[in-house]
Amino acid sequence: MRRQAALTLLLTVMMVFGGRLVYVQAVQGPDLAEQAKADRTRTSLIRAPRGDILDSDGEVLASSVERFNVGVNQRLVRNYERKDPDTGEVLGAGAAAAAEVLAPLLGRDKAELGAQLVGDSTFVYLAKGLTPEQWRAIDALRVPGIEPEETTARIYPNGATAGNLIGYVGREGHGLAGLEQSFNEALTGTDGKLTVEIGATGQVIPTGQREEVPAVAGHTVRTSIDRDLQFLAQQKIDEAVAKWGAQWGAVVVEEVGTGRVLAIADSGTVDPNNYQKWDAADRGSRAVSAPYEPGSTGKLPTFAAALEEGVVDTGTPFTVPDRLTMPNGQTFTDNDNHATARLTTTGVLAASSNTGTVQIGDKIADEVRYGYLRGFGFGQRTGIELPGETPGQLRPPDSWDSRTRYTTMFGQGMSVSLLQNTSMVATLGNGGVRMDPHIVDGLADGDGVFAPTKVGEGTRVVSEATADKVIAMMESVTADGGTGVLGRVEGYRVAAKTGTAQIADGKGGLSSRLGSYVGLAPAEDPKLAVGVVIYKPPGMSYGGVTAAPVFRDVMGFGLRQMGVPPSTTPAPDLPREAG
Incomplete structure (x- = not known):
């Protein structure tokens, strides 16, 4: 009976252990094997x-x-022995000896480093961002447990x-x-x-x-940026900002007909290698992100619209006083006092007359003129591949008051970025077709397969005939007696427009100004459009003085860089004075 009970007990124990073995092998086995494998892999x-x-x-x-992060397996470094290379005598061992030879190469205190080498961890970072040369020097020491990443x-x-x-x-x-x-x-x-x-x-x-x-x-x-042109543009805008004591300045260069932007230069540009040294507000591009009133450069859409609508031609006469009150009672003045003159449409643009411009703009319905402003890209982002782009500000005409409807004719009461303003001029240079500016030509994958940026066909804003007339009138700006003579580029015909605008101080006043200059060359077959703005110079602010020389230098360099031949035909002789 006892033997039977013992046998039963034995069989029961065997069944329990057998069942457990089956459970471990059949049920838990795969999980345990996977865990063991995980413990053995890194x-x-x-x-x-x-x-x-x-x-x-x-x-x-x-x-x-290529760079290397260096770490230590603390379990292995304890096996290190530093030996005399000639005699083989052991001079030191373990973490202390390893720290002594590693510290000079890592630029670390050997006592502090030695403390990091002691422990049971299989990986502790010792240094990051080492050059391949630095890692090779460390690896040559053959210290066990010193591993690269x-x-x-x-x-x-x-x-x-x-x-x-x-x-x-x-x-x-x-x-x-x-x-x-x-x-x-x-x-x-x-x-x-x-x-x-x-x-x-x-x-x-x-x-x-x-x-x-x-x-x-x-x-x-792959960008559309020309590195040499970009360098020159940054140099020239930095010089101008320093010369005039301005808050900032910027330059944009756009290739006419393609929308490719060849340079966007901002004064005081950040060095990406040490960007932390620049204030956050100074790390981007104000040419793209900072809106400003275009001033008299904003007259160009008004003249283009008037020509396109057929309400004026280049020689239409106007009586132009230095002070003029419009039918709604709003009074406008020119920048300088002058005797009442008889000027053509061309003469009004060449003299940059506000009183003449409002007479021209008054011939077009506000909604129609607003449509042309939008057509030239004002009040909307260009879509350039850079963060932080401003759309500027262009309110619809039903929100214009009795004064704003006139100030928008000569570039006030609205705001643009320099990129938008340069694109507007490039549109005229492209026969009246606006191309969206872009700064990336395309992407190439790891195999070198290049996918070009998709560029649309463009949007027609004005006819080619109108664009040609506006450009011809813009050439009078750089002719003798025009406001933009300092922007002339030797050997090339230049069509341009100067601008000066007041800046609101946030307290209801207009205590500061800016100067700007936009233009095309060669005027007979435009290849480049260049825009320049000098923001808040404390003294002289006329764009024809502060911004024009930057335009001249950048445009001249760009044309020569592209191999554009000098102009061989004379500029059109459009009458500026009316009989």
Whole structure:
């Protein structure tokens, strides 16, 4: 009986253990095996190389370079022995000895470094962002447990040149401004990963499991920016801002007929390599983001609309006093006192007369003129591939008061960006067809396959005949007696318009001014449109004085850079005085 009970007990125990064994092997087995495998493997991220940003000729504006983060396996570094290279005598061992040889290469205090080497962790960061040369020097020491982690760093080889456009990346490698921000997803690519099998102390087993998913490099962004022209434009606008003591200044260069922007220069441009040294407000492009009243450069849409509607021609006569009260009781004055003159439409533009301009604009219905302003791109973003673009301000005519309906005729009571104003002039140069400005020519993937930016056919604003007439009248601005003579470019016919506008001080006053200058060359077959603004110079503010020389230098350099031949035909001799 006892034997039977013992046998029963034994069988019961065997069944329990057997069942447990079956459960462990059949049910828990796969999970346990997977856990054991996980304990024996280590997965590290393979960073995808961030794509380059290039200028129009393929010159690098932003790129990523190889860097190394260095860490320590504290369990392995304790096995280090520093030996005399000649005698083999052991001079030191463990973490203290390792710190002594590593500290000079890492630029660290050896006592502080030594403390980091002690412990049971299989990986602790010691330094980040080391160059390949620095890592090779460290690796040559053969200190066990000192391990590299490959990474990249973003560099901008041209310093501040185009820094306002390129932008910069943050610590995590994400774009924070400019094209780095706008094209962050395309530039970033797709990270890969590397999984290896490790031993009990964390060392990689050479014959163990190794699985790698390669990283996919980010796209390369090819811009329309001409690096040399960009550098020259930044230099000239910095000089002008310093000369006139202005708050800031900017330059835009657009290729006529394509919408390609070849340069956007802002004074005091940020260096993306050290962007933290600039105030946040100074890291972008005011040419794109800062609205201002265009002043007399804003007269061009009024003249274009009047010509297109057939209410004036280039020689239509006007009586132009220096002070004029319109039928609704609003009074307007010219910038300078002068005797009443008899001027043609061309003469009104050449003299930049406000009193003449309101007479011309008064011949067009407000809704019609508003349509032309919108057609030229005012009051709406251009869509350029940069963050922070302003639409400017252009209120609809049903919100204009009795004065604003006239001030919008000569560029006040509304605001634009320099990019918008330059695009307006480029539209005239393109026979009256507006092309949306863009700064990116296209993207290339990791295999070098290039996808160009899709550019629309453009929008007709005025007829080619009207555009030609406006350009012919603009040439009178740079002729003797015009307001824009300082913008002449030697060897080329130039069509331009000067502008000076008052700036509201936020207290109900107009205590500051700005000067601007926009134009085309060569006038007979425009290739480039250039716009310049000098914001809040404390003294002289006339655009024909402050901004014109910048226009001259940038336009001249751009034309020569493009290989545009000098003009060989004379400018049209349009009458400015009426009989």
